[in-house]
Amino acid sequence: MTERINQNSSNNLMDVSSEDLNKIILVTGGAGFIGSNFIRYLMGKYPKYKIINFDKLTYAGNLNNLSSVEENPNYVFVKGDVADNRDVKNVFEEFNPNYIIHFAAESHVDRSILNPDIFLKTNVLGTQILLNHAKENNVNKFVQISTDEVYGSIEKPISCLEDSKIAPNNPYAASKAAADLFVRVAHQTYGQVVNIIRCCNNCGSFQFPEKLIPVIIGNALNNKEIPVYGDGKNIRDWIHVDDHCKAIDLVLHNGKSGEIYNVGADNEWQNVKLVEFILDELNASKNLIKFVEDRKGHDLRYSVDSSKIKKELGWKTSIDFDDGLKQTINWYKSHLDWIEEIHSGEYLNYYDKIYKDRSVETS
Ligand code: NAD
Ligand code: DAU
Numbered sequence: 001m002t003e004r005i006n007q008n009s010s011n012n013l014m015d016v017s018s019e020d021l022n023k024i025i026l027v028t029g030g031a032g033f034i035g036s037n038f039i040r041y042l043m044g045k046y047p048k049y050k051i052i053n054f055d056k057l058t059y060a061g062n063l064n065n066l067s068s069v070e071e072n073p074n075y076v077f078v079k080g081d082v083a084d085n086r087d088v089k090n091v092f093e094e095f096n097p098n099y100i101i102h103f104a105a106e107s108h109v110d111r112s113i114l115n116p117d118i119f120l121k122t123n124v125l126g127t128q129i130l131l132n133h134a135k136e137n138n139v140n141k142f143v144q145i146s147t148d149e150v151y152g153s154i155e156k157p158i159s160c161l162e163d164s165k166i167a168p169n170n171p172y173a174a175s176k177a178a179a180d181l182f183v184r185v186a187h188q189t190y191g192q193v194v195n196i197i198r199c200c201n202n203c204g205s206f207q208f209p210e211k212l213i214p215v216i217i218g219n220a221l222n223n224k225e226i227p228v229y230g231d232g233k234n235i236r237d238w239i240h241v242d243d244h245c246k247a248i249d250l251v252l253h254n255g256k257s258g259e260i261y262n263v264g265a266d267n268e269w270q271n272v273k274l275v276e277f278i279l280d281e282l283n284a285s286k287n288l289i290k291f292v293e294d295r296k297g298h299d300l301r302y303s304v305d306s307s308k309i310k311k312e313l314g315w316k317t318s319i320d321f322d323d324g325l326k327q328t329i330n331w332y333k334s335h336l337d338w339i340e341e342i343h344s345g346e347y348l349n350y351y352d353k354i355y356k357d358r359s360v361e362t363s
Contacts, residue, residue: 022098023046023048023049023050023098023099024049024050024052024095024096024097024098024099025042025049025050025051025052025097025098025099025100025101026052026054026091026095026097026099026100026101027039027042027051027052027053027054027101027103028054028055028082028100028101028102028103028104028126028130029054029055029061029082029102029103029104029105029145030051030053030054030055030066030077030103031053031055031057031061031062031063031065031066031077032055032060032061032062032065032103032104032107032208033060033065033107033202033204033206033207033208033211033241034103034145034202034241034244034245035053035055035103035104036062036065036066036206037204037205037206037241037242037245038101038103038245038248039051039053039066039069039075040066040068040069041242041245041246041249042245042249043069043072043074043075045249047074048074049074050074050076050095051069051074051075051076052076052078052091052095052097053066053075053076053077053078054078054080054082054087054088054091054104055077055078055079055080055104056079056080056081056082056104057079058106059208059345059346059347059350060107060108060208062206062208062342063077064338064341065206076095078091078094078095081122081126082102082104082122082126082127082129082130083121083122083125083126083129084129085129085132088129088130088133089133092133092136092137096137097137097139098139098140099139099140099141099142099143099252100130100134100139100141100142100143101143101145101248101252102127102130102142102143102144102145103145104122104126105122105123105126105145105175105176106118106119106122106123106172106175107172108172108208108210108211109149109170109172109173109295110210110295110354111172111210111350112170112171112172112175113170113171113295113296113297114353114354116171116175119171119172119174119175120171120175120178122175123172123175123176123178123179124175124178124179124182127144127179127182127183128179128182130142131182131183131186131192134186134192135186135190135192139192139193140193141193141194141195141252141255141257142183142186142192142193142194142195143194143195143196143197143248143251143252143255144179144180144183144194144195144196144197145197145199145248146176146179146180146196146197146198146199146260147173147176147198147199148160148198148199148200148237148262148264148302148303148304149168149170149172149173149176149299149302150166150168150173150176150177150180150198151164151165151166151167151198151302151304152165152166152167152168152169152173152299153169153299153300153301153302154301154302154303155300155301156235156301156303158303159264159303159304159305160262160303160304160305161262161305161308162198162259162260162261162262162308163260166180166181169297169299170296170297170299173299180196180198180260183196184196184258187257187258188258193257193258194257194258195251195252195255195256195257195258195259195260195261196259196260196261197247197248197251197260197261197263198260198261198262198263198304199239199244199247199262199263199264199304200236200237200238200239200263200264200265200302200303200304201236201237201238201239201302202238202239202240202241202244203238203239203240203241203321203324203325203328204240204241204242204324204328204331205241205327205328205331205332205335206338207241207328208342209339209342209343209347210347210350210354212236212271212274212275213274213278213325213328214332214339215227216274216275216278216279217278217282217328217329217332217333218332218339218343219288220278220279220282220284220288221282221332221333221336221339223284223288224288225288225289225290226275226279226288226289226290227290227292227355227358228271228272228275228289228290228291228292229271229291229292229293229294229295229298230291230293230294230295230298231272231291232270232271232272232275232289232291233270233271233272233300234270234271234298234299234300234301235268235269235270235271235300235301235302235303236268236269236271236274236301236302237264237265237266237267237268237302237303237304238265238267238269238274238321238325239263239264239265239267239317239321240265240317240319240321240324240325240328242318242319242324243263243265243317243318243319244263246315246318247261247263247309247313247315250309250313250314250315251309251313254312254313255313256312259308259312261306261308261309261312261313262304262305262306262308262309263304263306263309263315264303264304264305264306265317265321266306267317267321268301268303272289275289276289277325278325278329281325281326281329282329292355292358293357293358
């Protein structure tokens with residue numbers, strides 16, 4: 001059942017008069033890492049837009065991430081599940097959004113290996129339910145926040161183009177790839193206006209400490225071992241979350257309907273090198289690194305070619321990654337209470353489940 005928590009007046013949300021004022025944007029998953037960064041970004045840049053943050057508040061959703069905007073009359077939070085038709089119907093009936101930016105997802109690969117079913121439900125069924133309501137309500141555009149993981153592991157020096165083969169290797173990636181196909185079908189079959197954005201690994205503030213960078217920082221600050229999967233030579237391309245937000249902004253406003261846009265930073269790091277860099281920044285000992293049993297189906301490398309979004313929409317990264325990473329480290333250092341609150345909840349069970357049985361291979 002939907003529940004409106006920050007009860008700004010829905011009448012305010014309908015009080016619109018010009019093209020710009022007319023944007024009522026349903027942001028799903030806005031209480032998570034990228035969604036909350038995006039809402040702050042969008043509200044800073046377009047103060048007249050009305051934002052409805054629709055989020056189930058799973059373990060990864062945290063309304064504290066949005067404390068800086070919660071009093072803004074153009075922002076409202078609605079608690080609801082994208083995979084529940086009634087919840088989605090209710091939010092459409094109440095707010096009549098004309099744009100959807102769909103972040104809501106189960107987003108962590110390790111969790112998907114433990115329990116794929118919820119990934120299928122939220123990421124695939126949830127996307128289709130939103131698409132159904134977008135069609136019924138003649139939504140102007142649906143933007144699907146996808147991932148570079150849908151292309152699977154890519155050998156050096158290849159980078160995937162938007163029409164490269166989809167070859168996911170873990171349940172999370174498979175669910176995102178399936179969702180992308182349903183978004184494609186919404187365009188091909190029903191003529192819905194859609195875009196898909198496939199971005200690389202994001203770094204920034206408010207990232208839940210199950211993902212590599214906040215695990216490294218949180219553990220190092222607590223003088224705890226840092227689990228590095230396999231030999232640590234897997235490669236990820238890292239982007240600052242604000243550069244991803246800029247790409248979403250450009251696609252929302254100028255993306256050509258039906259198009260997919262890759263977003264990569266050409267900033268590849270071996271995992272172990274990234275861990276060492278962060279430990280150096282924190283003046284922490286490299287002895288904290290523990291090589292542990294590898295992730296099942298662990299993709300060696302992701303890489304996307306972003307020429308299309310650069311050429312068509314003029315996007316480029318604007319944050320130097322080392323600076324962005326240092327800022328991120330400082331953010332976690334100055335938000336120890338934010339990490340602590342998470343560390344003291346359900347997180348402990350999760351951490352045990354993921355790491356306890358991983359045998360240490362070397363140290
Ligand atoms: P996150 O796990 O931090 O946040 C996910 C949010 O979705 C949470 O607020 C959660 O409560 C909400 N949610 C989960 N299930 C829901 C449901 N059934 N109904 C409504 N809300 C629900 O995720 P994130 O890292 O911010 O990723 C956001 C999106 O970006 C995802 O679609 C992910 O696939 C994609 N993506 C992430 C990255 C990355 O590096 N983190 C990179 C590329 C793409
Ligand atoms: O590429 C985009 C994807 O990036 C997003 O679609 C996903 O939502 C997001 O979770 C992320 O997936 P990854 O699996 O790449 O991210 P993660 O932070 O989980 O892991 C990054 C790398 O670090 C990966 O090679 C696994 C490794 N790793 C991760 C953790 C959590 C470790 O070695 N140790 C760890 O404890």
